[in-house]
């Protein structure tokens with residue numbers, strides 16, 4: 001387990017706003033690490049600090065187990081917010097400057113231009129590009145010479161559905177090559193689709209972090225009712241996948257830790273001689289889940 | 300060398316750069332042509348009242364050409380053009396946010412400052428170099444054997460001009476890093492050079508104020524004073540005294556102190572501020 005990025009108690013305040021508050025987390029080699037949080041939760045500020053763009057008020061971080069330096073940044077490919085290039089230079093020229101700063105030769109430029117589908121437009125000026133193409137050029141520059149870690153801040157922001165699908169496919173492909181990825185996003189769905197690990201931020205605070213399938217586990221709820229809810233409740237609590245049960249208006253809302261079909265649950269209850277008067281499966285959307293997670297921490 | 304290569308990659312394909320450089324040399328050429336015309340008109344005017352007429356002024360003779368051309372190349376209205384180039388090149392990095400990309404890609408903040416200082420140094424060298432070659436050619440064309448023997452007599456003015464260019468471009472570097480906004484920086488810098496400082500200068504100098512020499516220490520004025528007067532033999536004869544013979548080390552050191560302080564401030568603030 002090689003630690004790529006380790007953040008310790010990092011804080012940044014802008015006037016009255018605590019943008020990032022005592023944040024600690026670790027990114028391990030091979031992870032696709034999502035930083036998930038609503039707008040203004042401190043994702044960009046966090047990434048800005050670990051990339052030396054923003055000076056932290058307090059706290060520290062290390063890259064590849066070492067004190068951060070320009071040399072460690074040369075091993076990182078990053079796209080922060082908007083793509084930043086010289087408008088009057090061609091795509092290729094812009095990438096040459098990136099390569100030069102990172103001490104690479106130009107041999108990998110054509111490959112990343114092909115990967116991002118910009119090769120045909122390589123000699124066109126950056127300012128003539130559409131937004132999606134600019135975004136892809138930023139990705140191309142980040143992919144130059146296969147970095148040890150790829151950092152993407154809202155990489156699909158402002159893209160059309162086709163562009164979004166393309167970029168996601170590309171990210172997954174990069175991940176399969178073994179490159180560690182940090183992805184900041186306010187889209188739960190995106191994190192769920194792409195990431196292996198996630199840290200959830202709200203107002204600069206870390207709510208929780210861990211493997212995606214644990215943190216964002218989808219639990220189905222089932223509404224149940226019978227003539228005697230007390231007995232029903234006891235029976236459900238004995239179910240091997242039982243997680244929680246609450247009662248409101250004579251209806252029990254049961255949550256299970258793994259997917260449980262309504263059919264199997266009614267069979268399970270039948271065996272215990274309980275006849276149901278009400279049985280409805282209620283899928284909770286991921287968004288609901290995410291919003292609830294955020295709500296829990298608010299005073 | 301790596302930093303300068305990167306800067307050249309940014310600068311050379313940039314049209315605005317070439318336009319402003321072109322304007323600088325255009326204004327310079329026009330200024331010099333007009334200067335000769337004006338000086339000769341003055342001599343003609345004086346000659347009307349003199350029994351023995353003065354010869355027409357020749358600005359392009361060795362060794363006077365060194366002093367004359369560097370003088371015209373460093374008047375406020377002309378000097379401002381290279382400074383505008385420096386301001387544009389630096390503030391562009393902030394408005395395009397390419398400075399962020401440079402840092403993220405693995406430049407240190409000090410390297411970023413250093414790369415811009417190298418641009419300043421390069422511009423000062425190239426402009427002084429071009430001017431020196433022009434002066435050499437013009438001088439050779441206009442010279443007789445007597446003036447050829449004095450070819451390097453006032454060469455110190457070329458060095459002085461280089462110091463002028465270097466320090467004034469450092470001022471531009473400073474304002475660009477502090478303000479980070481192209482329009483604002485150019486407007487303020489031009490306004491200060493052409494209006495604000497001359498006004499301050501006027502009030503400090505005016506006889507109704509207390510006796511002082513403060514005005515000679517104003518930053519831009521200190522730069523201008525390195526090559527303070529042209530050398531025109533006809534007028535010299537007329538007025539019977541010499542205005543400036545050489546570039547003094549003291550006059551060079553004042554703007555250099557300003558420049559060093561400004562670079563230090565840029566280092567301190569740029570390393571602390573968010574990008």
Ligand SMILES: Nc1ncnc2c1ncn2[C@@H]1O[C@H](COP(=O)(O)OP(=O)(O)OP(=O)(O)O)[C@@H](O)[C@H]1O
Pocket residue numbers: 014017018019037038039040041042043044045046186
């Ligand atoms: N330069 C700044 N000056 C003042 N406040 C700032 C600055 N940058 C960020 N903030 C504030 O810090 C907080 C966190 O901002 P940040 O950009 O990190 O959020 P984010 O999670 O990236 O949001 P988004 O999803 O919108 O990109 C916000 O409340 C924002 O208003």
Ligand SMILES: [Mg+2]
Pocket residue numbers: 043044045153154
């Ligand atoms: Mg953001």
